[in-house]
Amino acid sequence: AQKITQTQPGxxxxxxxxxxxxxxxxxxxxxxxxxxxxxPSSGEMIFLIYQGSYDEQNATEGRYSLNFQKARKSANLxxxxxxxGDSAMYFCAMREGRGNTPLVFxxxxxxxxxx
Amino acid sequence: xxVISQKPSRDICQRGTSLTIQCQVDSQVTMMFWYRxxxxxxxxxxxxxxxxxxATYESGFVIDKFPISRPNLTFSTLTVSNMSPEDSSIxxxxxxxxxxxxxxxxxxxxxxxxx
Numbered sequence: 001a002q003k004i005t006q007t008q009p010g011x012x013x014x015x016x017x018x019x020x021x022x023x024x025x026x027x028x029x030x031x032x033x034x035x036x037x038x039x040p041s042s043g044e045m046i047f048l049i050y051q052g053s054y055d056e057q058n059a060t061e062g063r064y065s066l067n068f069q070k071a072r073k074s075a076n077l078x079x080x081x082x083x084x085g086d087s088a089m090y091f092c093a094m095r096e097g098r099g100n101t102p103l104v105f106x107x108x109x110x111x112x113x114x115x
Numbered sequence: 116x117x118v119i120s121q122k123p124s125r126d127i128c129q130r131g132t133s134l135t136i137q138c139q140v141d142s143q144v145t146m147m148f149w150y151r152x153x154x155x156x157x158x159x160x161x162x163x164x165x166x167x168x169x170a171t172y173e174s175g176f177v178i179d180k181f182p183i184s185r186p187n188l189t190f191s192t193l194t195v196s197n198m199s200p201e202d203s204s205i206x207x208x209x210x211x212x213x214x215x216x217x218x219x220x221x222x223x224x225x226x227x228x229x230x
Contacts, residue, residue, distance in 0.1 A: 035219070043205045045158075045221035091157065095219070100146035100211040103219055105158045 003027065004092050004106035012112050013082045020067070021077040021109045023092030029053075032096045034075040035103060036066065039089040048090075051075055082113045117142050117210050121222025128198055128229050135194045136225045138208035143188035145211060148219075149181070152205040161206075164191050198229045 005024045013019035025034065036048040051059045051066045059066045067076040079086055089110050093103040118141040128134050138147065146165055150158040162170040162183055170183040185191045195202055208222045 037221075043152075043224040043226055045207060045209075045224070047220055093158075102148045102160045102163060103158075103209070104160075107157045 002106075003096075003104045004094055006092055006106035006109050008109045009107075010110045010112070012114055013079075015084060015113055015115050016081055018078060018080045019082055019111065021079070021090050021092075021111065023075045023077065023106060025073050025075060025092075025094050027073075027094065027096050029096045031098045032094055034066070034068070035093040035095065036064070036075075036077045037091045037093065038086075039091060039108070041088070045091070049077065079111075084113050084115060087111060087113045117144060117220050119208060119210055119220055119222040121208055121225060123225055124223060125226040126228070128227065130199055130229060132198055133194055133196045134198065134227060135192050136206055136208070137192050138190070138210075138222050140189045140210045145188070147185060147191045148209045148211070149183065149191075149193045150207045150209065152207065152224075154203070158207065161193070195227065198227075200229045203227055203229045 003026050007022055032053045034051045038046040038048055049059050049061045049064045049066050051068045058068050063080045065078045067078055089108045091108045092106040095101050095103050120139045122137055126134055148163055149161040151161050152158045160173050161176045161181055162172045164170045164183050164185040166185045166188050180196055182194045206225045209219050211219050
């Protein structure tokens, strides 16, 4: 079974509008972390936001916020006031357990911002 | 946050040759992870590198094909050996710090094309 599921292969959003990218996860660990990364066409992975499983408040980083619904095992990324530079691939990832464990990635969502 | 310098950023190689990718971190990190991203795909973990011990490889990846070195807590290399066109991918290194779930940052990636 997939540990990270991103059901939207591609999304379009109008410039200055908000957009939500979906992510659901599957784990039996009580301690885990959820991550979102942006990958532009250059190929680098840019860290956007992190949510720990014990964090009670949703994480926010500037225009990015993570809508964390633990019971539903979802960790959707919300981008407010979209900009043309937001056009990229977006990956949701999870790190299970405590300690230095690797990330498991979803298949990604390609976001296109339209002027 | 750790800054990870990865080189080369891209290379075009001939079939049967080998390429070594280097990652230098600006601070000590306990674990480093090497990922492969095949064209149009998500990231797949190749191996986990801990200083002073042999790397731990994921299913489908072997040491003879992807030897890894981790001579100290700030440096690691991945070699792609006896390359074939199927090895054409983006290769990324990632570093982790601390004992708990913390943010993982990536090098800028190496875009490898094998002719």
